[in-house]
Amino acid sequence: MGRTATGSSLPEIENGKVPNKYFGAYDNLFRAFYSEKLDLDDTNIATVLSGAMALIEVAESVGSIDIIRESVDIALLRQGQVLFRSIGANALAWVDLGRRVQSPTIFIPSSQHCRDWSCRTHHLRQ
Secondary structure: OOOOOOOOOEEOEOOEEEHHHHHHHHHHHHHOOOOOOOOOOOOOOHHHHHHHHHHHHHHHHHOOOOHHHHHHHHHHHHHHHHHHHHHHHHHHHHHHHHHHHHOOOHHHHHHHHHHHHHHHHHHOOO
């Protein structure tokens, strides 16, 4: 929902319809089928993650995770240190994402953070 010039809270409309995040995800999936560059907004980690999650959902629904794995990895890794700080802050969510997209570059660091966190909490319980 965006604010218009008058300050009212109306949905942003595109050609008479409210835009759907899955339209872009399907477009990216078809781009991947034809080995074209995906159009993921890499402004910040939140926009990359939003686009990547929509793409993952769409790819899972048609059984084509293998086709998007590398593109999602690259888009996330372009975020650099921000990605790894995010993994450190919420490792369990990143383990799930790494598992869903079958990405060792996401899964391994996030699972290591989970292991370290598990060891620390076990130490605190004793």
